[in-house]
Amino acid sequence: MKIRRIKLTKLSWKLAFLYAAVFAAVLLVLNASVLYGVKFFLIDQAKQKVESVSSTVEKRIIGSNSEQMTFDDPEIIYEARSDNTLNIKVAEPSGRIVNATDNFNMLGVPVMDHLNVVRKLEGGALNLVVKNTAVIDGGKVKAYIQVSQNMEKEYNFLWILFILLAIADIIGILFSLFAGYILSKSMLKPIDKMTKAANEIGLSGLSARIEVPPADDELSRLAITFNEMLDRINATFEKQGRFVADASHELRTPVSIIQGYIGMMDRWGKQDEKVLQESINAIKKETLSMTVMIERLLFLARGDNGRQLLKKAMFSIDNLMEEVSLESSMLASDHNFSFQGSQGLELFADRRMIKQMLRALLDNSIKFTPTGGKIDLLYVGDDKEIVFTVIDTGIGIPMEEKEQIFERFYRVDKARARETGGSGLGLSIVKRIVEVHEGKIKIESTVGTGTSVTVTLPRL
Ligand SMILES: Nc1ncnc2c1ncn2[C@@H]1O[C@H](COP(=O)(O)OP(=O)(O)O)[C@@H](O)[C@H]1O
Ligand SMILES: [Mg+2]
Structure with a gap:
């Protein structure tokens, strides 16, 4: 019989891929929420900053009178002059810009629409948080202010974070693939062993048994069940063997008796009528008992094969x-x-x-x-x-x-x-x-x- 080695590689790889896929899905969800959370936090911070700068500038404009401070006074947009991620524009009620920083290109975002809301402008080269405010004083528009925060740095940070997470994910997934493979391979090792043992059982008779793994799990139960099955097969096998041996032994006696009588007939039967008759009688009797026994054996053998025909x-x-x-x-x-x-x-x-x-x-x-x-x-x-x-x-x-x-x-x-x-x-x-x-x-x-x-x- 040719020993066929069953390759477990496939199953372990399957399991490893399954692990890795689950792990990847978990990582993906986790990282997406981290990225989204950080982004939300950063934008929120920028919005707060824009709000607070807007109100400071607004107060400054309302509080100013033309003697101390004019709209074009650089002090009015002080925050933007010291922080190059911030742009502040001040416009007259007519819309003419009278005071502005140019820390980054605003791509002409208008000053006078979407008043009093903090907006996020995204897309193209724009990554801004912008608020336009109408400064009302004494029931009249005194000026318009536009405060915008450049989000480029934050977006760069997010981008770097994204890349880092992606690299970590790839490493993690590769690692989980590897670990999953090693793990499932080691877990499936007992099956490999069992396969080998089962192969050897055919070669070395039915006495060999599979080694039962020490842990009480599916595999050890499989091994125990397998061994019990072998016990049963062995018992049946031995019973069959005994049956055949006994049957041959039982049939040998009448055959040797018949041979004995035939020898007797051969030597003396030709002359002695009495010996002849005696031998014939004995042979008749023995063949009859053999016939009966063979019939009985056939009856039992039929039943052993589950082929007993019942004519009810x-x-x-x-x-x-x-x-x-x-x-x-x-x-x-x-x-x-x-x-x-x-x-x-x-x-x-x-x-x-x-x-x-x-x-x-x-x-x-x-x-x-x-x-x-x-x-x-x-x-x-x-x-x-x-x-x-x-x-x-x-x-x-x-x-x-x-x-x-x-x-x-x-x-x-x-x-x-x-x-x-x-x-x-x-x-x-x-x-x-x-x-x-x-x-x-x-x-x-x-x-x-x-x-x-x-x-x-x-x-x-
Ligand atoms: N009625 C009985 N009284 C005493 N012994 C019996 C009786 N029936 C069966 N036995 C015993 O059981 C054995 C098996 O019986 P059986 O299977 O019919 O075989 P066999 O009749 O060919 O010897 C017999 O050899 C005998 O020792
Ligand atoms: Mg009997």
Whole structure:
């Protein structure tokens, strides 16, 4: 058998990519909110600054009288002169600009519209927070002021932050990919081990077992389940092997007997009529018992493969009992039989099998009950089930062997086996027949007193 190594790389990569994707999504959301938050904070700060500068300048203009300070006095726009991120423009009510700084290009943002609101102007070369104010004094417009804050520095900062975060993200994602790969690979390692172990099990027989990982997790449970399955397979395997060995062993005896008689016939049979007849009789007997055994083996083997064919039909128990009782008394006239039961019972089952079962039970009672002993067959039934009981006054079965006698080829007294002519398959077949009819079987026995076998079969 060729050992096929199953590559786990694929699964670990899949998991790693999954980790990385989830991680990337989390990073993305996180960084987007950081960027957005910082941007919001910076704009808010700029707006506050614009508001406060506007109101300072406004107060200055309202408070001024022409003697001290004119609109074009550089002191009025003092803040913008010391801060080159700020532009202040002052216009006369006519709209003519009379005082202004030119710290950065305003691209002609008008002075007299959108009054008294702080606006954010974005796009193109413009990144400004602007407020236009109409300075009202004594119910009349005295002047217009425009205060604007250049956001270029802040935007540059945001841009750098964005790049840094992106780099960190890429590094993080690559790292998570790598870590995810290493992690999933190490987590899947036991599976790799199991695969190898499973491969070796086929090669080195069924005795090898998979090493169970120490942690109590899915993988260790998988290993345990796998090992249990191997135990079961091994048990079945051994049972099959034993069955085949036992079967060959059992068949070897009649074959060697037949060979012995053939040798005898060859040497003396041609002259001696008596030897010839004796040999023929013996060979007949042995081939017959071989045929019976082979048939039984086939019956059991069919069941092992789950191919037992059940031919169920409704039949009369009275009729069946008549047949069985006649055959039994003919086969064993030296035992006292008594067949008793309810009249008119009917059963839906495979008649041939039920008969085979009763005959096997009676056959045992006959074999293991001394001449003159009593053998009873009772049958009673209600609308649910029918109970057959075979009672004998035979040698009985030792307590500790009550389970084993159902095993194939098992006989309590092996020495007597050839004498009684059994193969040890009778009760295996009985058990099988009861099982396929979904019934129950019970044996009660006292050594030296007798045995009673009870079979309960459902009516339908
Ligand atoms: N009625 C019985 N009384 C005593 N022993 C029994 C009886 N039925 C079965 N046994 C024991 O169970 C063993 C298995 O029975 P069975 O499977 O029918 O095989 P076989 O009849 O070919 O020996 C028998 O060999 C015998 O030792
Ligand atoms: Mg038997």
